[in-house]
Structure formats: C-alpha cells, structure tokens
Amino acid sequence: MDFSKAKSEEDFNKAHTKAFINEIQHLLSPEEAKLISLNDVKQMIKSNAETYVGMKVIPIEKIIGSEGRYNDFDNRFFPKSTHLKNRWQHVDEAALNDITLPPIKVYEIAGLYFVRDGNHRVSVAKARGTEFIDAEVVSLQSEIKLKKADSLKEIQKQIINYEKRVFYSETCFGDITDYWCLDFSSPGRYDVIYNHILTHKYYMNLNKETEVTMEEAIKSWFFNVYFPLVSIIREKYILRNFPGRTLGDLYVWTVRYWDDLKKKFGDNISMDKAVTDFKKHYKIPVYKRILNRIKCIILRRAMTDANNDMPGL
Numbered sequence: 001m002d003f004s005k006a007k008s009e010e011d012f013n014k015a016h017t018k019a020f021i022n023e024i025q026h027l028l029s030p031e032e033a034k035l036i037s038l039n040d041v042k043q044m045i046k047s048n049a050e051t052y053v054g055m056k057v058i059p060i061e062k063i064i065g066s067e068g069r070y071n072d073f074d075n076r077f078f079p080k081s082t083h084l085k086n087r088w089q090h091v092d093e094a095a096l097n098d099i100t101l102p103p104i105k106v107y108e109i110a111g112l113y114f115v116r117d118g119n120h121r122v123s124v125a126k127a128r129g130t131e132f133i134d135a136e137v138v139s140l141q142s143e144i145k146l147k148k149a150d151s152l153k154e155i156q157k158q159i160i161n162y163e164k165r166v167f168y169s170e171t172c173f174g175d176i177t178d179y180w181c182l183d184f185s186s187p188g189r190y191d192v193i194y195n196h197i198l199t200h201k202y203y204m205n206l207n208k209e210t211e212v213t214m215e216e217a218i219k220s221w222f223f224n225v226y227f228p229l230v231s232i233i234r235e236k237y238i239l240r241n242f243p244g245r246t247l248g249d250l251y252v253w254t255v256r257y258w259d260d261l262k263k264k265f266g267d268n269i270s271m272d273k274a275v276t277d278f279k280k281h282y283k284i285p286v287y288k289r290i291l292n293r294i295k296c297i298i299l300r301r302a303m304t305d306a307n308n309d310m311p312g313l
Contacts, residue, residue, distance in 0.1 A: 008092040012085050015127045019078035032151040035073045036065030038107055038114035040152055042140065044159050044187045047109055049141035055103060058135045060125055064112050064149060069119040075150050077123040084120065091124045103134035110146040113137075156187060163190045171197075176215055177222045183246045192252055197221045226251060232275045241282060254278050 026033035042048075066073070074080055079088055094101055104118025113135070115122055125133050144162045149155045164183070167173060167190035174180045182193070201217035230247045233239065238250055258274035 004093045004096045005089070007096055008089040011092050011124075011127060012079065012088050015078045015088070015123070016080075016082065016085075018076070019074045019080045022074050022076065022078065023080070032153060033074050034151070035070040035075050035077065036114070036149070036152050036155065037070045038065055038067045038109070041065065041109060041114070041155055044156060045110060045142050045144065047140040047142050051139045051141070053108065053137040053139050056135055056137050057132050058106065058113055058137070060122070060130055060133055061148060062111070062113050063106065063115060063122055063126075063133075065114040066119055067107065067114055067116050069115070073119060073123055077119075077126045079123055084123075087120050088123060091120045092128075095124055095128060103136050105136045106138070107140055108137050109140040110142040110144050112146050112148065159187045160184060160189075163187060166190070167194065171214070171218060173218060176218050179222065182248050184248045184252075185245050186249070189248060189252055193248075196225070196255070200225060229254060229271055229275070232272055236275060236279055238275070238279050241279070257281070 022033050023030070063077075064075075072080060072084055079085070091101065093099075101121055102118075104121050105116040106113040106118075107116060108114075116138070118135075122133070144159065146155060146158050149158065160183075167182075168180075171194070173182065184190070197214075197217055200221040201212055201214065204212045204217060204220060230251055233247060233250050233254065239245065239247065242250065254275055257278045258269065258271070261269045261274055261277065
C-alpha cells in the first residue's frame with residue numbers, strides 16, 4: 001500500500017471517529033449534530049428566486065449544510081458511515097497528491113452556503129483544515145443575513161430574532177403596548193400575529209364612520225384579546241406541558257383550537273372554556289413525564305460512560 005493510500009485511510013478513520021464522538025456527545029439533542037438541510041432553511045426563509053452568480057472562491061467555514069446529502073455527514077461535515085469511505089479516500093488522495101478537482105456546486109442563502117454537488121470534497125477540505133474552496137454559486141433571494149451556525153436550531157433562532165426586530169420596528173408594537181416579550185419558538189409567527197391584528201382592526205371598523213388607526217387596533221387587540229388569553233394560560237399553568245415553548249406559541253395554538261371549537265359547537269364557546277379544553281386535550285400524562293425523565297437520566301449516564309471510555313485522539 002503506497003503512502004497516500006495509507007494516509008487517506010488514516011484520515012478517513014479519524015474523520016469517521018470524530019463523527020461518532022460528535023453523535024455520542026449529542027445523545028440528548030441529536031438534532032444539534034445533524035448537517036443542516038437546505039430545504040429546511042428555505043422553508044423558514046421562504047426563498048424561491050434564484051440568481052446564477054458563477055465561479056467564486058468561498059470560505060469553507062460558511063458551508064454549513066447540503067441539499068441532498070445531509071444524512072451522510074454530521075454538522076461539521078465528518079462522514080457518518082463507512083459506505084462513504086472509498087469515495088472520501090479518493091478525494092483525500094487527490095488532495096495529498098496536489099491533484100486539482102473540479103469546483104464544487106453550492107447554493108448561497110442569507111450569506112451561507114449549502115452543497116449541491118461535492119459533499120465529499122467539502123468533507124475532506126474541512127478535515128484537512130482548508131480555508132477556501134472553488135465553487136459554482138447559485139444565490140437564493142433573502143432579506144436576512146445569517147451568521148455561521150452549527151445546527152438548524154441556531155438558524156431558526158436567528159430567523160425568529162430577525163422577524164421579531166422587523167415586527168416591532170414596523171408596527172411600533174413595543175412602544176404602543178409597552179410589551180417587549182412577545183416571543184415565539186418557531187419562525188413565521190409574527191406574520192400570524194400581524195394578521196390577527198388586521199382582522200381585529202377590520203371588526204373594529206365595522207359600523208364606524210372614522211377609520212380606526214393601526215395604533216388603536218394594536219392596543220385594543222393586545223389588551224382585549226392577547227393579554228386576557230395569555231393570563232388564563234398562565235393561571236392554568238399550561239406552559240408546563242410544553243417545555244421550550246412560549247406564551248406566544250400557546251396563544252397562537254389556543255386561538256386555532258378555539259376557532260375549531262366554534263366551528264363545531266357554535267360561537268358561544270368562552271375563552272376560558274377553550275383554554276381549559278385545550279389543556280385537557282393536550283395534557284401530557286404523568287407516566288409519560290416520568291418516563292421522559294428516566295430516559296434523560298439514562299442518556300446522560302450513557303454519554304458520560306462513552307466519554308470516559310473513549311481513547312484519546
């Protein structure tokens with residue numbers, strides 16, 4: 001076996017082992033070790049328009065995901081499966097022998113890159129510490145600029161923060177209501193709230209000679225719809241059944257549930273009744289809470305034991 005072949009096999013084994021360790025370290029949060037899917041980001045940003053940019057030299061660290069091979073590599077582009085070995089080693093051997101390979105193909109969205117073709121080349125480049133790579137770039141339209149992220153959860157958080165800034169800035173919601181903690185755990189919710197306010201404004205304008213202003217509509221919606229509903233949600237401790245969620249999330253879900261009840265049983269369903277019924281319908285049984293807690297304890301112990309038994313790299 002020649003030097004480059006032996007070295008490429010060693011390089012793959014190291015990269016594959018790092019992927020395995022990464023998965024062990026994220027047993028309690030496996031999503032955080034997954035390579036980000038382009039489609040998941042596109043769905044959150046709602047980007048469809050494409051522009052062909054052409055050939056560019058792009059920074060490797062800004063390549064954070066893949067269009068189609070996101071299950072084959074971890075979030076640092078280390079190979080997760082041995083079936084990638086032959087192709088990965090061929091690419092690594094080319095790098096060891098200074099053989100120039102064709103440029104990779106990527107999508108750019110919000111300032112970050114996702115691989116269309118060349119996942120193995122990116123994986124090898126990251127494993128070797130390469131800083132830049134030649135790429136053929138297609139740009140997807142987006143108003144937001146994202147910072148480098150290691151998981152879809154981090155991307156999601158950036159998008160939600162952006163949407164909140166836009167919503168508060170364009171509506172002056174915080175200045176009008178003095179409420180700065182309208183928060184959500186999923187993107188797209190601020191558009192839902194804006195539509196709720198517009199619907200509330202429409203009904204306020206019925207049979208009125210003078211048009212209700214947006215400021216009046218926001219204030220009325222907040223004090224007569226949102227605040228009373230989330231107050232009931234607080235009183236009934238519903239958030240305890242939804243770890244990681246917010247009062248804003250519960251407001252949106254409860255309103256939808258309330259609308260469904262009205263369609264089935266008529267408009268006489270009260271807000272309090274809707275919240276109470278929502279809690280009963282989605283309440284997590286006690287035995288499931290206990291089982292979830294036991295699973296967490298077992299996984300923590302397994303992760304600790306794996307780290308203790310892992311040989312130094």
